[in-house]
Amino acid sequence: xxxxxxxxxxxxxxxxxxxxxxxxxxxxxxxxxxxxxxxxxxxxxxxxxxxxxxxxxxxxxxxxxxxxxxxxxxxxxxxxxxxxxxxxxxxxxxxxxxxxxxxxxxxxxxxxxxxxxxxxxxxxxxxxxxxxxxxxxxxxxxxxxxxxxxxxxxxxxxxxxxxxxxxxxxxxxxxxxxxxxxxxxxxxxxxxxxxxxxxxxxxxxxxxxxxxxxxxxxxxxxxxxxxxxxxxxxxxxxxxxxxxxxxxxxxxxxxxxxxxxxxxxxxxxxxxxxxxxxxxxxxxxxxxxxxxxxxxxxxxxxxxxxxxxxxxxxxxxxxxxxx
Numbered sequence: 001x002x003x004x005x006x007x008x009x010x011x012x013x014x015x016x017x018x019x020x021x022x023x024x025x026x027x028x029x030x031x032x033x034x035x036x037x038x039x040x041x042x043x044x045x046x047x048x049x050x051x052x053x054x055x056x057x058x059x060x061x062x063x064x065x066x067x068x069x070x071x072x073x074x075x076x077x078x079x080x081x082x083x084x085x086x087x088x089x090x091x092x093x094x095x096x097x098x099x100x101x102x103x104x105x106x107x108x109x110x111x112x113x114x115x116x117x118x119x120x121x122x123x124x125x126x127x128x129x130x131x132x133x134x135x136x137x138x139x140x141x142x143x144x145x146x147x148x149x150x151x152x153x154x155x156x157x158x159x160x161x162x163x164x165x166x167x168x169x170x171x172x173x174x175x176x177x178x179x180x181x182x183x184x185x186x187x188x189x190x191x192x193x194x195x196x197x198x199x200x201x202x203x204x205x206x207x208x209x210x211x212x213x214x215x216x217x218x219x220x221x222x223x224x225x226x227x228x229x230x231x232x233x234x235x236x237x238x239x240x241x242x243x244x245x246x247x248x249x250x251x252x253x254x255x256x257x258x259x260x261x262x263x264x265x266x267x268x269x270x271x272x273x274x275x276x277x278x279x280x281x282x283x284x285x286x287x288x289x290x291x292x293x294x295x296x297x298x299x300x301x302x303x304x305x306x307x308x309x310x311x312x313x314x315x316x317x318x319x320x321x322x323x
Contacts, residue, residue: 047075047113048268049141050261051106051132052121052148053082053094059300060086060254061121065261068283071303072265077113079105081123088253088298099127106135115141119264121257122148126165133169144267145174145213146260147183163187171211175267178260179207181221197228201237201317204230216240216263216277218256227285231277237317242281242308245288251299252288258301259284274314282308 048069055061062078069076081102085093109115118141123129136143147166163186171177171187179187181194184203188210194203197219204217214233222228227245231238245251262283266276286304293299 045075046073046265046268047077047115048261048264049077049079049106049109049113049115049118050121050264051079051081051102051118051123052146052257053084053124054080055254056083056085057087057253059088060257064254064257065119065121067303068258068261069265071283072262072269074265074268077109077115079109081121081125081128084122088250088300094124096125097128099125099131102128103131103135106131106139110135110139110141116268117142117144117264119144119146119260120170121146121260123166123170124162126161126169129162129165129169133173136173142267143170143174144176144178144260144264145170146178146256147171147187148256149183149186163189167211171213174211174213176214176216176263177207177211178216178218178256178263180218180256184217195222197222197224197230197239200228200230201232201239204232205237208232208235214273216259218259220252220255227281229281231314233273239315239317240277240281240312241315242285242312245285247288247291247301248297248299251291251301254301255284255288258287278309278312278314281312285311 050062050065050069052065053061055063061084062080066076066078079102080097082094082096084091118136120132120143123132135141147170149162167187181200184207185192185194188203188206192199192203194200200217200219200222204215207213207215207217215231217230219228219230226241226243229240231240259280262280263276266279271279283304286306286308287301289308290302290304290306291299292302
C-alpha cells in the first residue's frame, strides 16, 4: 500500500507554496501493526546529494540545488567541488577543490546517510570526475549528471579536457544527463552545430545511443519560439515543451542547475519519470515567471508559489530514437 503525501514548504509569504507528490510506503500508518513490523518498514525523510561548485552570487551551483531540494521537500546534502567568484554577469575566478577533498566529503556524507540520488554540476577537474564515478559505483547511488562546462552567462566552467573525461568517466555511470546545446555539441565531438529542433532531437538520440543513458537535452540556447527540450529514453524520443518566460536579462542564471536538481528531487520522491520531467520543467518555468528583484534592475529566479504544471507538455515523437 502506498500513501501520497503533499510535501510543502514556504519559500516566501503569500500564496500556496510549490509542492511535489512524495510517494512513500504508508503501511506504517496502521496502528494495529506490531512495533517489530513497523520498525522493519520505517522510511526516513527523503534526501538527495548534490556534488557541484559554489556560486558566490547564489543563483546557480550548490546554492540553487539546495534551494530547489528544499522547495520539493527534500533534505539536501552537498559536496563542494569548487568555489567560484561570480555573479549573474560574469565568472571572475574559479578555485577548484582537490580530488582528495571531494572524496573525503562524499565519504563523510555516505558514512551517515543513504541518498537515493546524487546530482552533479560543475566538476571541472578530471580527477574529481574520477572520484565521482568511483563513488557512484562504490555506493550504488543513482546519478543525474548535469555536464556543466559553460555557464548560462557564457563563461567557461571547465578545462579543455573536461568533455573527454566526462565521456569516459561519468556518462557511462549516469542514469540521466541534462546538457545544454553547447555542452551536447562538445560531448558529441563531431563538429555538428545544433540550430533547429530536428538537430536537437538527433543529438539527443545520438547521445542516448552512444552512452546508453537517458537524455534531457535543453534547447534554451537555440531561441525557439517555445522552451523546447529533447528527451530520449529507452530508444524513444519525446518533446518536452513549455511557453518561454518573458523575463529581464540575466534572470535565467542558474536554470540548468535548478532543472537537474528538480529532477534529482523528483526521482528521490519516487514519482514516475514522465511526471518528474514535467514537474521539473514546470518548476523552472515558475521560478522564472515569479522572479525576485535583488538589486536595481537585477532579477533572479526563485522557487514559485504557484504551479505551472498545466503549461508543460511531454509528447512522444513517432519513429523512436533510431535516426
